[in-house]
Amino acid sequence: MNAYAASALIGAEQAAFICGGVGMSMATCRPGALPNIARATGCKVSSDRRVVTLILAATPGAAALDDVRRTATIAVVFTQPSTHRTLQLKGTDARIVPLEPGDHDLVERYVRAFAADVAAFGFSEAYMRALLAASPDDLVAVEFTIAAAFVQTPGPRAGEALAANA
């Protein structure tokens, strides 16, 4: 993986996709231990689409955050339940960063958007709020440069790596 691709690996449409009402989970690892998983509750993409910031609850994500501190490697999967569209991003420079103004509102918007997408499957907003619940002071952010991106929508293109976008 090359953390310094010549241009962004995701396009504007893909950036909008991962910032929308989609499920987002991250995986981390460290030598000699099992990987860890944590669910994120919001995502931002930098204007040049090279850097992604995930917001997540620190308590349930403690082990994954610990891995980030040690190895800085990360994989994040985004999926839209209603379409199965799935994208995985990877990074090798992940770091924990402070929240920015507006991040709490971003989390609230995210919960509403994701709840709207899964409503058709019979999941109530109350259910989605429980699933994604995090106390505001428990939220942290993890930022990384997109080093690789893969289509993971089930089907013939699954696993295909995205090339750099001009």
Place this chain on the structure above:
Amino acid sequence: MKIRLESFRDCLDGGVPGNIATVSPDGIPNIAYLSQVQYVDSEHVALSYQFFNTTRRNILASPYAKAAVIDPRTAAHYRLSLQYLRTESQGPVFESMKAKLAGIASHTGMSGVFRLLGSDIYRVLDIERVPGQTLPAPPARQNLLAALRACAEAMHGHADLEALLTGVLGCLEHQFEIRHAMVLMLDAAAGRLYTVASRGYAASGAGAEIALGDGVIGVAAREGTPIRIGHFAAEYSYGRAIRESLESSGEAGRMATEIPLPGLAQVRSQLAVPIRAGGRTLGVLYMESPHDQRFGYDDEDALVALAGQLGMAIQLMPQGDGDEALVPSAPPQHARGPNVVVRHYAQNDSIFLDDDYLIKGVAGSIFCALVRDYLERGRVSFSNKELRLDRRIRLPDLSDNLEARLILLGRRLEERGACVRIEKTGRGRIELRVDRPLELVDIE
């Protein structure tokens, strides 16, 4: 306290797809969605292997993985530490996952994309309950243990197999609120199952056959394992067979020797449980519902236990060999009107009454023997014991359930409004009631 897999296995039945995280040999994590996690036993789960992807490459290099699953009712969140052991591409776990995946694929618009290549068996090393908010669990629909106990107790004291099966199907409705069910017995030599009893359908379907391996019933019988599907799955549904059979009815269909399997046109949940005794599959108890996800793991457990009891009860049921005192056969008194031609095709023992198909196979050969003795010797009274030893009746083996064949023959005659009926006249004895003069024609 150690968390047991059983305490949250409903999470595995889908609703919220889980995730699996793995690591490549060079230390890069990977995360993917799981379309299916199957509970195998208290220490093992199986994940569906559908594509050769990074997850698979990683676990083949290093067998450790972590999975996250979420309760679709309470939003409780669990993480499982896993160790990959092996991949199974046949057998009970594979077949039950394959059937379930067909339902999941169809429900999620992924038919033709999801295809099970194997069941990856993982040891569960640790279970972690992730801190977070949950909703209260909805109350259980019913107490399955109480229902099971009531059904098991009601199984005692039935005089014969017909009463036992009728009783069990009644219990399923009253205790388990399962309104559509049938019992099929296995003819192992022919590799087919035949319907003996049903409840909750417009037509009983007595005599309807399913090939071993065909649909949920056939797979459950072949593998000796329960098969459970929570959504409509075309490739496991019998709806199509029923439709096709209805379409072919009419003039051309009158000669058809297929009895349609009863079944819901809009089936959403299916559960087929093998009826076993002494390590042998005797038949299948099949249940279905027009609702999605009607049967969960706990229902499956209760109904497997019930089917085990039923298997024992069938095995212990006296084969109806009652007193052998020969009752003098009274000559037929009330057979009048025009002759009815009983045609017997020796090739498959199929029987037609005039132009109406009645039955084929073993039940057909029984009917032929009864009619022949009636016509040639004026007999109307028969014992199960003599029928079982009768060389004209091709019972596949001694252990075959003659009584089950007599039940379905009796039902078919009744449902067709036939001019011949068989009636029980005592333990292990039947009598032929003939309303019209018969003429037997054998066709090679």
